[in-house]
Amino acid sequence: MMMNSQELNKFIKENVDKIYDEMVKIRRTIHENPELGDEEIETSKLIKKFLTENGIEFFEIINTGVVATIYNDKENMKNKTVATRADIDALPILEENEVDYKSKNIGKMHACGHDAHTTIQLGVAKILADNKDKWHGTVRFFFQPAEETTGGADRMIKNGALKFENDENRKIDAFFALHMAPEIELGKIGIKYGKAHASSARIHLTINGTSAHAALPHKGVDAILIGAKVMEYLQSIVSRRIDPREEAVITIGAFNGGFADNVVCDKVEMRGTARTMSEETRTFIIETLEKDLPKFVESLGGTVNVDIKRGYAPVINNEEMTKRVENNIVDLYDENALELIKQPRMDVEDVSYFLNEIPGCFFRLGTRVEEKGLIYDLHHPKFNIDEESLKIGMGLQLKNILEYLK
Numbered sequence: 001m002m003m004n005s006q007e008l009n010k011f012i013k014e015n016v017d018k019i020y021d022e023m024v025k026i027r028r029t030i031h032e033n034p035e036l037g038d039e040e041i042e043t044s045k046l047i048k049k050f051l052t053e054n055g056i057e058f059f060e061i062i063n064t065g066v067v068a069t070i071y072n073d074k075e076n077m078k079n080k081t082v083a084t085r086a087d088i089d090a091l092p093i094l095e096e097n098e099v100d101y102k103s104k105n106i107g108k109m110h111a112c113g114h115d116a117h118t119t120i121q122l123g124v125a126k127i128l129a130d131n132k133d134k135w136h137g138t139v140r141f142f143f144q145p146a147e148e149t150t151g152g153a154d155r156m157i158k159n160g161a162l163k164f165e166n167d168e169n170r171k172i173d174a175f176f177a178l179h180m181a182p183e184i185e186l187g188k189i190g191i192k193y194g195k196a197h198a199s200s201a202r203i204h205l206t207i208n209g210t211s212a213h214a215a216l217p218h219k220g221v222d223a224i225l226i227g228a229k230v231m232e233y234l235q236s237i238v239s240r241r242i243d244p245r246e247e248a249v250i251t252i253g254a255f256n257g258g259f260a261d262n263v264v265c266d267k268v269e270m271r272g273t274a275r276t277m278s279e280e281t282r283t284f285i286i287e288t289l290e291k292d293l294p295k296f297v298e299s300l301g302g303t304v305n306v307d308i309k310r311g312y313a314p315v316i317n318n319e320e321m322t323k324r325v326e327n328n329i330v331d332l333y334d335e336n337a338l339e340l341i342k343q344p345r346m347d348v349e350d351v352s353y354f355l356n357e358i359p360g361c362f363f364r365l366g367t368r369v370e371e372k373g374l375i376y377d378l379h380h381p382k383f384n385i386d387e388e389s390l391k392i393g394m395g396l397q398l399k400n401i402l403e404y405l406k
Helices: 005-032 041-053 114-130 153-158 223-240 279-291 293-299 319-333 352-357 388-405
Strands: 057-061 065-072 081-087 137-144 174-185 189-191 194-197 199-208 248-257 267-276 303-310 315-317 338-340 360-368
Touching: 005 041, 005 114, 005 319, 005 388, 041 057, 041 065, 041 114, 065 114, 065 153, 081 114, 081 388, 114 137, 114 174, 114 388, 137 153, 137 388, 153 352, 174 189, 174 319, 174 352, 174 388, 189 319, 199 223, 199 248, 199 279, 223 248, 223 267, 223 279, 223 293, 248 279, 267 279, 279 293, 279 303, 293 303, 315 319, 315 352, 315 360, 319 338, 319 360, 319 388, 352 360, 360 388
Parallel strands: 081 137, 081 174, 174 360, 189 338
Antiparallel strands: 057 065, 065 137, 189 360, 194 315, 199 267, 199 303, 248 267
16 A cells, blocks of 8 residues: 555554554663673574564574564565664763663663664564555665674675575665764754765874983984874874865874883884775875875884774765655654754764665764753763654654655
8 A cells, every 4th residue: 555645654653653662661671781892692682582573584694783674575576675774782881870771781881872773773673564565665674783893884794784585686775774863952853965974094003212311312212202293293194185175183092102201212102093074085094104104203213113994984875865864854744853964973883884885864863852961972971862762763764764665
């Protein structure tokens, strides 16, 4: 049965209301039992139990990951395929919220909303599975581990998360994912066209000098002094070697060297990160550090070991899919629910790997309610959400999926 927009909106709201209490319980269960990246054993069990109870097929991937699929291709028609993603891991943070569902795993907490992401996705899957007469097509659900640590998205894709066992030619046509947003008030949804999140690279520099007595510095090579010059050098990459219209930042967060007040330091370690909004700029920074920095340090009498590891790719939203989400927000909730985000975020998100493979949109779901004290940012020990946001998230994801599958 094909529904018009008004009928679809009514269907979505009625079905979300039906399962809301059940989903709140699930969210609180997940919140009480947080698990770190690649350790999400009990969370994965909960997901698989829920999927089984609702007749949704799935397969396991990269240990704790789960890929679920609802096939509803009537008469074997080659209809469209849509995918969604929820990250399932928690953070190594001691929770400071005094709530009935406070974390039972001391030193671990769902401080980034992944408990809500998982719950919303489970709710969407349940409603679609229970109402196959209302739509046709295929929907795939990625339950992804380790977003906060080693990155599960890239590993899931490399291990076959996008493949379909009985149909090698099937591809996923559209992708929609969300993130809780404490900077946006409850009831609003933020969308960003194009560049949404930065890419990253972890930097580890080891500068080697020559030790000497502090009274005879000319007999040594001071690694601390070289390190100070390297700090200036790093900032000159951003300020003088990158187009100022490109977004980039290099930060050194750890600078360690020396052991005595009367000895010229012979070794300094520096650790930091680079963030950019394009793969090209990230590559330029990495290549500059690997090729040019050793020459600079040698000119000062020392040597440097450069160890750089690429982090997540930048999150780039597809124009068409973002416009679809914008239209769905306005149609389902009205214009007041829409917040157009002007500036990209410099934090990283490995949802980028799905967006590199599938045209899609990653949007932000408002959770901020000042009068309830829900004002704390992501990764804060007092971060929490208003659970009404679960309704809004489930509703919009259903709208995104079902409108696309029409």
